[in-house]
Amino acid sequence: MNQKKETLTIIIAGFIIGTVASLLVFFGNSKNMGFCIACFIRDTSGAIGLHRAAPVQYIRPEIIGIVLSSFILASAAKEFKPRGGSSPMTRFILGFFVIIGGLMFLGCPFRMIVRLAGGDLNAIFGVIGFAAGILSGVYFLNKGYSLKRTYKLSMTEGLIFPVIQVVLFILLVSAPAFIFFTEAGGGPGGAHAPILISLAAGLIVGALAQRTRLCMVGGIRDIVLFKDGKLLSGFIAIFVSALATNLILSATTDVSFFKLSLAEQPVAHTDGLWNALGMYLVGFAGALLGGCPLRQLILAGEGNTDSAVTIVGLIVGAAFAHNFGLASSPAGPTLNGQIAVVIGICVSVIIAYMNTFRNSEK
Amino acid sequence: MKTIDARGAACPEPVVMTRNALRSNESSYKVLVDSANAKENVSRFAKSQGYSVTVSEEDETFAIILSK
Numbered sequence: 001m002n003q004k005k006e007t008l009t010i011i012i013a014g015f016i017i018g019t020v021a022s023l024l025v026f027f028g029n030s031k032n033m034g035f036c037i038a039c040f041i042r043d044t045s046g047a048i049g050l051h052r053a054a055p056v057q058y059i060r061p062e063i064i065g066i067v068l069s070s071f072i073l074a075s076a077a078k079e080f081k082p083r084g085g086s087s088p089m090t091r092f093i094l095g096f097f098v099i100i101g102g103l104m105f106l107g108c109p110f111r112m113i114v115r116l117a118g119g120d121l122n123a124i125f126g127v128i129g130f131a132a133g134i135l136s137g138v139y140f141l142n143k144g145y146s147l148k149r150t151y152k153l154s155m156t157e158g159l160i161f162p163v164i165q166v167v168l169f170i171l172l173v174s175a176p177a178f179i180f181f182t183e184a185g186g187g188p189g190g191a192h193a194p195i196l197i198s199l200a201a202g203l204i205v206g207a208l209a210q211r212t213r214l215c216m217v218g219g220i221r222d223i224v225l226f227k228d229g230k231l232l233s234g235f236i237a238i239f240v241s242a243l244a245t246n247l248i249l250s251a252t253t254d255v256s257f258f259k260l261s262l263a264e265q266p267v268a269h270t271d272g273l274w275n276a277l278g279m280y281l282v283g284f285a286g287a288l289l290g291g292c293p294l295r296q297l298i299l300a301g302e303g304n305t306d307s308a309v310t311i312v313g314l315i316v317g318a319a320f321a322h323n324f325g326l327a328s329s330p331a332g333p334t335l336n337g338q339i340a341v342v343i344g345i346c347v348s349v350i351i352a353y354m355n356t357f358r359n360s361e362k
Numbered sequence: 363m364k365t366i367d368a369r370g371a372a373c374p375e376p377v378v379m380t381r382n383a384l385r386s387n388e389s390s391y392k393v394l395v396d397s398a399n400a401k402e403n404v405s406r407f408a409k410s411q412g413y414s415v416t417v418s419e420e421d422e423t424f425a426i427i428l429s430k
Contacts, residue, residue: 079398149370290373
């Protein structure tokens with residue numbers, strides 16, 4: 001594919017993804033949460049009892065759909081190649097802090113765009129912090145930052161993560177008593193589209209993201225590092241189409257899907273500094289990982305077990321966030337959360353420094 | 363011809379390695395990668411720098427030849 005065609009393809013994909021995200025809210029997901037990888041992983045983490053925050057427990061079919069779609073397409077294209085071994089423990093820790101930052105802001109980079117498209121101006125602080133975080137990561141990338149090479153692994157190793165998604169789907173549908181589900185009206189976990197619609201949305205978004213390599217961290221990173229706007233154009237397309245869909249839905253239904261304000265936004269708080277710092281951590285750690293949470297899910301579906309370990313880091317981080325009161329709520333950030341974000345930034349700096357300037361192999 | 367071995371390197375390192383190597387301004391380079399992602403990313407970057415790109419595949423390794 002030539003460069004223009006690749007960019008056009010990702011813009012079309014972005015339009016479809018943005019529309020799907022807004023339609024998920026129409027079908028029942030929380031407002032401005034058509035898609036949010038961080039929130040969905042937190043819900044799944046709660047559903048399997050890793051945290052007991054009753055408002056945010058649900059096995060999200062969107063996540064399952066994204067991973068399986070990536071797995072199926074990668075297999076069909078002979079791109080399913082089990083790989084791993086590129087500093088897995090470091091990636092686990094970075095994944096852990098990505099979600100600590102995400103739950104400070106209340107969203108991953110994907111939801112940041114979706115929130116903007118719903119008129120939530122707090123997300124602007126998020127975008128500023130996120131971009132600054134990626135710039136911090138790019139600084140180290142330019143100086144030679146590397147988590148070392150990956151290695152070829154067995155088929156079994158690569159299949160484990162996709163198989164876990166199938167198991168989660170069975171648990172979701174069979175709903176045994178030991179799985180926790182937020183009751184309808186009991187919080188964001190209780191607000192969700194019907195299972196098959198969510199699964200289909202995940203499959204569509206997963207397929208488009210797998211084919212186009214869509215990545216929000218990569219979007220800003222590639223502009224700075226390589227002056228390449230391909231990935232960023234995909235996310236701009238998501239914003240435009242989600243905004244358009246929100247406005248159309250608001251005009252044609254009794255419900256409002258767009259409200260331009262700072263205050264009283266759904267599942268959001270108005271602390272600009274901590275919105276920015278939370279997303280700074282997501283951007284920084286995400287750049288050190290080489291991709292945003294969505295991209296990690298896609299890579300995990302393609303057999304990359306480093307990305308699978310990163311997702312496990314997100315799941316454990318989400319559990320910590322709710323077990324120790326680190327996650328923000330519409331009332332604002334918590335002191336524990338603020339301390340955790342500062343620790344996360346310090347840890348990211350140490351990881352970046354050690355893997356850039358103390359790189360013994362080089 | 364200068365060879366850049368980026369096999370196993372995770373995104374975005376193959377492109378960073380290529381970019382750094384291109385600073386020596388030679389007329390041709392050979393970049394080795396082992397994933398479709400890296401192949402596309404390196405090819406796209408090389409084209410944006412004015413190189414023509416040909417790719418051959420052997421034993422799960424893509425050899426990308428850049429020439430000006």
